[in-house]
Amino acid sequence: xxxxxxxxxxxxxxxxxxxxxxxxxxxxxxxxxxxxxxxxxxxxxxxxxxxxxxxxxxxxxxxxxxxxxxxxxxxxxxxxxxxxxxxxxxxxxxxxxxxxxxxxxxxxxxx
Ligand SMILES: [Zn+2]
Numbered sequence: 001x002x003x004x005x006x007x008x009x010x011x012x013x014x015x016x017x018x019x020x021x022x023x024x025x026x027x028x029x030x031x032x033x034x035x036x037x038x039x040x041x042x043x044x045x046x047x048x049x050x051x052x053x054x055x056x057x058x059x060x061x062x063x064x065x066x067x068x069x070x071x072x073x074x075x076x077x078x079x080x081x082x083x084x085x086x087x088x089x090x091x092x093x094x095x096x097x098x099x100x101x102x103x104x105x106x107x108x109x110x111x
Contacts (some may be wrong), residue, residue, distance in 0.1 A: 003064075006074045010081050011058050018051045050082040 001009075025044045028037050057063035064072045066086035076083055085093065 003071070003074060007058065007064055007077070010077055011055065014051050014055055014058075014081055018048060018055070021048050021051065047082075054082050 021044050025041060025048065028041050028044065031037055054063060064074075064077055066072055066084070066089055068086065068089050070086045070088070072083055072086045076087060083090075
């Protein structure tokens with residue numbers, strides 16, 4: 001399957017996911033607001049935003065493209081449909097976040 005078809009598959013998944021999330025959110029907002037529901041609503045809202053922005057990027061045609069210009073691997077997008085960085089940039093971010101680690105001591109590139 002080509003990259004375009006793979007992204008189309010992810011798009012179909014995201015459209016369904018977004019629909020399910022919106023329904024779940026409506027139900028949760030209508031139910032008693034205990035601590036667990038409030039937390040759930042926050043999670044649902046956050047995922048809706050991420051799904052919407054992924055679909056927007058698909059419309060614009062820049063979905064699956066990292067800020068560095070590299071294509072994000074389809075396997076990565078399938079596992080993380082909201083990923084906006086390629087694995088290399090993600091790792092660099094992680095390394096930069098870990099102030100005590102020099103890049104050479106960072107996570108190994110096993111996968
Ligand atoms: Zn990148």
